[in-house]
Amino acid sequence: xxxxxxxxxxxxxxxxxxxxxxxxxxxxxxxxxxxxxxxxxxxxxxxxxxxxxxxxxxxxxxxxxxxxxxxxxxxxxxxxxxxxxxxxxxxxxxxxxxxxxxxxxxxxxxxxxxx
Amino acid sequence: xxxxxxxxxxxxxxxxxxxxxxxxxxxxxxxxxxxxxxxxxxxxxxxxxxxxxxxxxxxxxxxxxxxxxxxxxxxxxxxxxxxxxxxxxxxxxxxxxxxxxxxxxxxxx
Numbered sequence: 678x679x680x681x682x683x684x685x686x687x688x689x690x691x692x693x694x695x696x697x698x699x700x701x702x703x704x705x706x707x708x709x710x711x712x713x714x715x716x717x718x719x720x721x722x723x724x725x726x727x728x729x730x731x732x733x734x735x736x737x738x739x740x741x742x743x744x745x746x747x748x749x750x751x752x753x754x755x756x757x758x759x760x761x762x763x764x765x766x767x768x769x770x771x772x773x774x775x776x777x778x779x780x781x782x783x784x785x786x787x788x789x790x791x792x
Numbered sequence: 793x794x795x796x797x798x799x800x801x802x803x804x805x806x807x808x809x810x811x812x813x814x815x816x817x818x819x820x821x822x823x824x825x826x827x828x829x830x831x832x833x834x835x836x837x838x839x840x841x842x843x844x845x846x847x848x849x850x851x852x853x854x855x856x857x858x859x860x861x862x863x864x865x866x867x868x869x870x871x872x873x874x875x876x877x878x879x880x881x882x883x884x885x886x887x888x889x890x891x892x893x894x895x896x897x898x899x900x901x
Contacts, residue, residue, distance in 0.1 A: 681834070710888055719796075719879050719891030720835070733888070768834065779883060780825075783834035 679703075681784035683769050689790045690759045698754045698787045702771030709752050710781060711744055712768040720768050726752060759791045794818045796892035798880050803898045804870050812865045812895045814880035822883040824856050824863045829877045829894065838865070838878075867897075875899045 682701045690696050702709050708727055712720035713736075722736040728749040737744070741760075746752040756763055766788050770781040795817045804810040816824070823842040827835035841847055841856035841863060853866040867874055877896050881889040 712888075712891075717893070719881075719893045720889075722888035722890070725888055736888070779822075780837050780840065781889060783827075783836070785834045 681769055681771055681782050683767075683784040683787050685787060686785060687788050687790075689792065691792055692760060693758050695755065695757045696759055696789065698756075698767050698789070700752045700754070700769030700771075700784060702750065702752070702769070703782055704750075705773065706771035706782075707749075707774050708772045708779065708781075709746060710770045710772075711752070711754050712770065713738075714766045714768055714786070716765075723754070723767075756789075759789075761791050764789055764791045794882075794890050796880055796882060796890060798878075798892040798895045800893070801896045801898070803900065806870055806872060806899060806901050808870050809866065809868050810870060810897065812867075812878050812880075812897070814863045814865075814892060816861050816863070816880070816882050816892075818882045818884070818890055820882075820884045821858065822885040824854075825881040825883060825889060826852075826854055826863075826865045827879040827881060827891075829879060831876075835879055870899050872899050872901065 684699045710725050711723040714720045724744045725733040726746040741757045743755045766786040768786045769784045772779045772781045798814045826838040829835040839854035846855045851868045856863045877894040879894045880892040
């Protein structure tokens with residue numbers, strides 16, 4: 678497709694369940710970012726990949742969060758033992774390069790609700 | 793620390809002009825971005841400033857003063873479809889964007 682896609686668009690999980698969120702970036706985009714957006718807030722950085730290398734994971738809130746991009750294209754964000762505070766929209770963004778003008782193209786997000 | 797401030801809400805009427813301000817204090821600076829986000833949708837890119845001054849793009853303009861840590865987004869000839877959240881973000885070299893909390897703009901007829 679022409680843009681960044683994410684699946685599922687909506688996910689309801691019971692507290693303690695594991696979830697996996699998928700991101701398909703724009704073809705050829707080197708950089709991939711995950712953000713968490715709580716209701717009424719701006720997106721907050723979680724982690725960043727350049728190709729398959731995870732260069733920055735400083736924003737991951739706990740060791741229950743894990744992200745991978747094994748072949749440098751599709752990425753998965755996994756949350757283990759979900760908690761209610763994990764409820765948010767998870768946005769994926771990609772950019773052509775990591776250069777100074779790094780316009781990021783965002784996907785529609787996955788809205789996670791933890792009951 | 794990293795701090796980006798913008799007003800929470802603004803209202804305006806169709807055809808009017810509105811200016812959304814953003815002030816920032818960040819450890820790094822690699823440009824100032826504005827994104828538009830309609831409810832339930834992805835943020836979409838509006839503008840990018842890395843040098844001081846005004847960038848104009850159709851009905852939207854963005855201004856940057858690096859010495860003051862200040863930017864604004866100017867929207868002219870407002871339309872109902874401009875009702876959305878407007879996100880100010882600071883770019884960090886090679887890594888992520890740091891976003892403000894967003895300004896919700898409501899345009900009424």
